[in-house]
Amino acid sequence: GLAEEPISRANSKPVAMEGPSPFSGSRKEESSLSIIIVGASGDLARKKIFPALFALFYEDCLPENVTVFGYARSKMTDEELRNMISQTLTCRIDKRENCGDKMDEFLKRCFYHSGQYNSEEHFAQLDCKLKEKEGGRSSFRLFYLSIPPNIFVDVVRCASTSASSKNGWTRVIVEKPFGRDSESSRELTRCLKQYLAEDQIFRIDHYLGKELVENLSVLRFSNLVFEPLWSRNYIRNVQFIFSEDFDNLHLFLIASYFDNYGIIRDIMQNHLLQILTLFAMETPVSLDAEDIRNEKVKVLRSMRLLQLEDVMVGQYKGHSKGGRTYPGYTDDPTVPNDSFTPTFAAAALFIDNARWDGVPFLMRAGKALHTKRAEIRVQFRHVPGNLFKRNFGTDLDKATNELVLRVQPDEAIYLKINNKVPGLGMRLDRSDLNLLYKARSDQSRYPKEIPDAYERLLLDAIEGERRLFIRSDELEAAWSLFTPLLKELEEKKIAPELYPYGSRGPVGVHYLAAKHNVRWG
Numbered sequence: 001g002l003a004e005e006p007i008s009r010a011n012s013k014p015v016a017m018e019g020p021s022p023f024s025g026s027r028k029e030e031s032s033l034s035i036i037i038v039g040a041s042g043d044l045a046r047k048k049i050f051p052a053l054f055a056l057f058y059e060d061c062l063p064e065n066v067t068v069f070g071y072a073r074s075k076m077t078d079e080e081l082r083n084m085i086s087q088t089l090t091c092r093i094d095k096r097e098n099c100g101d102k103m104d105e106f107l108k109r110c111f112y113h114s115g116q117y118n119s120e121e122h123f124a125q126l127d128c129k130l131k132e133k134e135g136g137r138s139s140f141r142l143f144y145l146s147i148p149p150n151i152f153v154d155v156v157r158c159a160s161t162s163a164s165s166k167n168g169w170t171r172v173i174v175e176k177p178f179g180r181d182s183e184s185s186r187e188l189t190r191c192l193k194q195y196l197a198e199d200q201i202f203r204i205d206h207y208l209g210k211e212l213v214e215n216l217s218v219l220r221f222s223n224l225v226f227e228p229l230w231s232r233n234y235i236r237n238v239q240f241i242f243s244e245d246f247d248n249l250h251l252f253l254i255a256s257y258f259d260n261y262g263i264i265r266d267i268m269q270n271h272l273l274q275i276l277t278l279f280a281m282e283t284p285v286s287l288d289a290e291d292i293r294n295e296k297v298k299v300l301r302s303m304r305l306l307q308l309e310d311v312m313v314g315q316y317k318g319h320s321k322g323g324r325t326y327p328g329y330t331d332d333p334t335v336p337n338d339s340f341t342p343t344f345a346a347a348a349l350f351i352d353n354a355r356w357d358g359v360p361f362l363m364r365a366g367k368a369l370h371t372k373r374a375e376i377r378v379q380f381r382h383v384p385g386n387l388f389k390r391n392f393g394t395d396l397d398k399a400t401n402e403l404v405l406r407v408q409p410d411e412a413i414y415l416k417i418n419n420k421v422p423g424l425g426m427r428l429d430r431s432d433l434n435l436l437y438k439a440r441s442d443q444s445r446y447p448k449e450i451p452d453a454y455e456r457l458l459l460d461a462i463e464g465e466r467r468l469f470i471r472s473d474e475l476e477a478a479w480s481l482f483t484p485l486l487k488e489l490e491e492k493k494i495a496p497e498l499y500p501y502g503s504r505g506p507v508g509v510h511y512l513a514a515k516h517n518v519r520w521g
């Protein structure tokens, strides 16, 4: 079988107990790592996974004996795979030294095997090729399932029966979607666990690999000035904002996927909810994966079930502007004309625990909007008995502090403060204490380009660091929160509010916020 250890121990083992990495110290010569990208002919593999692996290779972060295998049904030779991926490999940070040489070296380690996803025989052929490259060394195999979810289980079955490591570990990275509701997600977990132990499964949420999301815990737990304020006593509301602009044509390529899922499942139930749990969790006992994930699960389990009245949905419609015509969502040929699938949604969530009682956590996520951004915005309460009240007129909201973590683009952390305008007289001004990463002059510590989320996550999976991957109970809790709402939206056929392609989104999003006394940042 594929198991790294008996299933009964799944979930219980902190990373520290795994012992030293097989890829460092005296064992490194005898160990070999094979990374198998299943679905290598696809979009994600080409755009994200191969470039991330190359970046790691360039930075010497991969073990000495590493081999990368692409696996898919498409017929391709090794050379054709190399040609395909070389088009998306870049030297991430400007023109780097020896980039071309490194690229050649990397490509020489890339191979391809064509096979069906449900054929044990084809995976056995892959196994032979893997063994040949491993050359008798201890074998460590990382499978990356970059394929549609309906074939996850077939692949895991075949890989575990015919291509698992016999003398090292076998790990499997699984891409979302992990089901489309509680029931299907539970079923997927059940099927995967027939072949894999929990600690072999690395469920990826690539937002957890983003620099600013990683930084959230550092900001909170290593700065005295933030953590004492991190509660209902000082925080009025928290906003999680995701927006994609109309240049993002990705949606069309995957419209058939998207129409079956919608923005709530695509972005809110995973990316935004993950950030929310990191934001709101109590201090973990340590930085161990299990300690952190335990705290995240507690947040999820303290959350109030989402109510229909605390949610609004939207869908973009076509329109013409400046002689150009912009298509609506249902104009896409793969989307049914009467589709109610939301391409925009907003929700107010509540965590019913002592720290967050009554604080609205607002989320909004949308496609085909006017801008691309992902942000966390923390709005603080008014200063009680503010001496400078009259300087702000009647709008005291303008005087509250706001902390913004801009996840992308242009990573930044800034705090809006009130400040005296220099000079005689007493005029106040809102200013930003601003840490804009790209404006930092010390490029050695704040590089111009920040590693892609996939680089960090792949490296963590190789090193057995599970902190940034989703544990099954976490997934279960996340689905429990959203499933009743999703069912209700679908059963009641709630029509989305239409908004023009490339606009700021539907106006209903402001009514929802106003109901909770919130103004969007």
Ligand code: NDP
Pocket (backbone or CB within 6 Å): 039, 040, 041, 042, 043, 044, 045, 072, 073, 074, 075, 117, 145, 146, 147, 148, 149, 151, 175, 176, 177, 257
């Ligand atoms: P693709 O649709 O490009 O599929 C990847 C490969 O899987 C294809 O090249 C094809 O290979 C095979 N495949 C596609 N459809 C089927 C099918 N119906 N039956 C059997 N095999 C099929 O997906 P992506 O690369 O875009 O994404 C891979 C996974 O990652 C998906 O689960 C997706 O939801 C998820 N994901 C993707 C993101 C992205 O940015 N693209 C972002 C986040 C998640 P072949 O025909 O050669 O076998």
Ligand code: BG6
Pocket (backbone or CB within 6 Å): 206, 244, 250, 266
């Ligand atoms: C994916 C979603 O998980 O994240 C896509 O399925 C979305 O719909 C993408 O476009 C956004 O990722 P990023 O890293 O470009 O913000």
